[in-house]
Amino acid sequence: MPKVFENHEIAKDVYRMVVEAPDVVKYRKAGQFVMVRPGAGHERIPLTIADADKEKGTITLIYQVVGKTTIEMSRIEAGGEISDVAGPLGMPTHISKVGTVAIVGGGIGVAPSHPIAQSMRAAGNEVIAIMGARNKDLIIMEPEMRAASDEVVIVTDDGSYGEKGFVTDALKRLLDAGRKIDLVVAIGPPIMMKMVSKLTKEYGVSTLVSLNTIMVDGTGMCGGCRVTVGGETKFVCVDGPEFDGHLVDFDEMMRRQKMYSRHEAESRHLCRLDGGTSHG
Numbered sequence: 105m106p107k108v109f110e111n112h113e114i115a116k117d118v119y120r121m122v123v124e125a126p127d128v129v130k131y132r133k134a135g136q137f138v139m140v141r142p143g144a145g146h147e148r149i150p151l152t153i154a155d156a157d158k159e160k161g162t163i164t165l166i167y168q169v170v171g172k173t174t175i176e177m178s179r180i181e182a183g184g185e186i187s188d189v190a191g192p193l194g195m196p197t198h199i200s201k202v203g204t205v206a207i208v209g210g211g212i213g214v215a216p217s218h219p220i221a222q223s224m225r226a227a228g229n230e231v232i233a234i235m236g237a238r239n240k241d242l243i244i245m246e247p248e249m250r251a252a253s254d255e256v257v258i259v260t261d262d263g264s265y266g267e268k269g270f271v272t273d274a275l276k277r278l279l280d281a282g283r284k285i286d287l288v289v290a291i292g293p294p295i296m297m298k299m300v301s302k303l304t305k306e307y308g309v310s311t312l313v314s315l316n317t318i319m320v321d322g323t324g325m326c327g328g329c330r331v332t333v334g335g336e337t338k339f340v341c342v343d344g345p346e347f348d349g350h351l352v353d354f355d356e357m358m359r360r361q362k363m364y365s366r367h368e369a370e371s372r373h374l375c376r377l378d379g380g381t382s383h384g
């Protein structure tokens with residue numbers, strides 16, 4: 105079973121896990137994800153690969169504690185093991201030299217944006233990272249993003265760090281200042297990706313979004329991750345996770361996510377009450 109080398113909280117309810125996955129390291133590309141099962145009997149959850157160490161054969165996963173499975177995952181100590189890591193899954197990001205790429209990461213969305221920033225820069229692009237969170241304590245991976253980008257703009261809703269406002273304000277300011285941006289990659293909460301896509305559509309800037317829907321099997325069989333893109337049904341796990349932000353039906357996606365969030369809240373409550381000894 106894969107060994108866990110690190111697992112600790114890096115922001116409120118956000119954890120960083122470094123886990124053994126040599127085969128994933130060998131084949132993974134920016135934009136891909138893995139399905140992780142913390143223990144026998146737990147459900148599998150999709151997590152994007154935030155970083156990888158080729159020599160050690162480890163991958164870094166950043167995850168937010170939102171329900172029973174992630175609570176269990178947060179309790180695994182360094183030196184422990186998890187049941188399995190399957191992947192890499194999903195289509196890799198199309199990396200090419202386009203000029204200037206703005207990577208917009210909201211909250212925990214900064215984690216999957218990190219390998220994309222690294223790959224885009226390695227392909228010769230100028231990379232501007234716009235990182236947003238509700239407050240200073242929720243900004244994650246700042247040193248890593250600074251190392252992977254030519255320029256970093258930090259925004260917080262409450263102004264406790266960086267500029268006060270939303271990532272869309274920072275992006276709009278750059279565009280209004282005449283900054284030539286050839287591609288935007290937005291990863292974060294659905295509402296953030298919706299607003300970024302709305303803004304970039306007005307400015308005519310191509311935009312990729314990485315969708316973080318519920319997934320069950322991660323192989324295109326269950327339909328749990330389906331979304332509508334350009335009027336067509338797509339499966340995030342096999343057709344995505346990245347899509348043209350101007351074509352995604354975010355309202356439908358958010359309605360579907362809402363159905364699950366009530367169950368997550370209930371399971372989180374139960375898990376905290378029963379000490380996490382039961383799994384679903």
Ligand code: FES
Pocket residue numbers: 318319320321322323324325326327328329330339340341342
């Ligand atoms: S997770 Fe089942 S079809 Fe995508």
